[in-house]
């Protein structure tokens with residue numbers, strides 16, 4: 001399966017919206033935002049998502065043009081935490097999973113983060129039982145540093161999250 005890694009300039013907000021809505025619908029316990037919440041956002045919200053200074057995105061596209069995955073990252077703004085980045089919104093379409101797309105997305109995001117001379121640490125949270133995601137992050141060098149109890153609540157059910165970090 002051939003795919004290329006691309007950035008904001010090579011995607012439309014309509015493609016990003018469709019991918020995100022599919023992600024939150026298929027895997028509700030993997031994201032902080034719900035399907036209903038994301039579906040209710042205006043077109044301006046999705047357009048703005050690709051233009052934010054502080055948040056960047058990396059996407060994967062198949063040879064046939066189909067967008068199959070993405071990951072986002074942003075830095076913390078205040079002075080004493082400005083060296084911290086967070087990785088979020090990680091998704092690869094089910095039919096493209098297990099083929100190295102997620103790893104390529106994360107490693108590309110990490111390479112982009114490393115270009116910031118202030119960047120020192122990247123953190124993320126992942127639902128505790130999400131083996132595929134934990135394995136992916138471990139294979140990119142992230143270490144588990146603790147568990148947050150009842151961090152997510154999806155349709156009345158609480159989920160714990162694993163906190164993972166990577167010192168650059």
Ligand SMILES: CC(C)(COP(=O)(O)OP(=O)(O)OC[C@H]1O[C@@H](n2cnc3c(N)ncnc32)[C@H](O)[C@@H]1OP(=O)(O)O)[C@@H](O)C(=O)NCCC(=O)NCCS
Nearest residue numbers: 030090091092097098099100101102103132133135136139
């Ligand atoms: C988690 C997710 C992004 C992984 O993406 P992917 O493209 O399937 O992952 P990759 O094929 O790049 O695999 C990366 C590494 O993780 C390992 N891995 C992935 N899934 C695995 C599984 N189910 N069991 C064991 N190892 C697994 C791979 O073997 C590979 O390790 P390697 O580099 O040592 O060979 C994808 O499954 C997904 O989108 N899931 C639904 C949404 C989600 O859970 N997002 C994460 C929110 S925190």
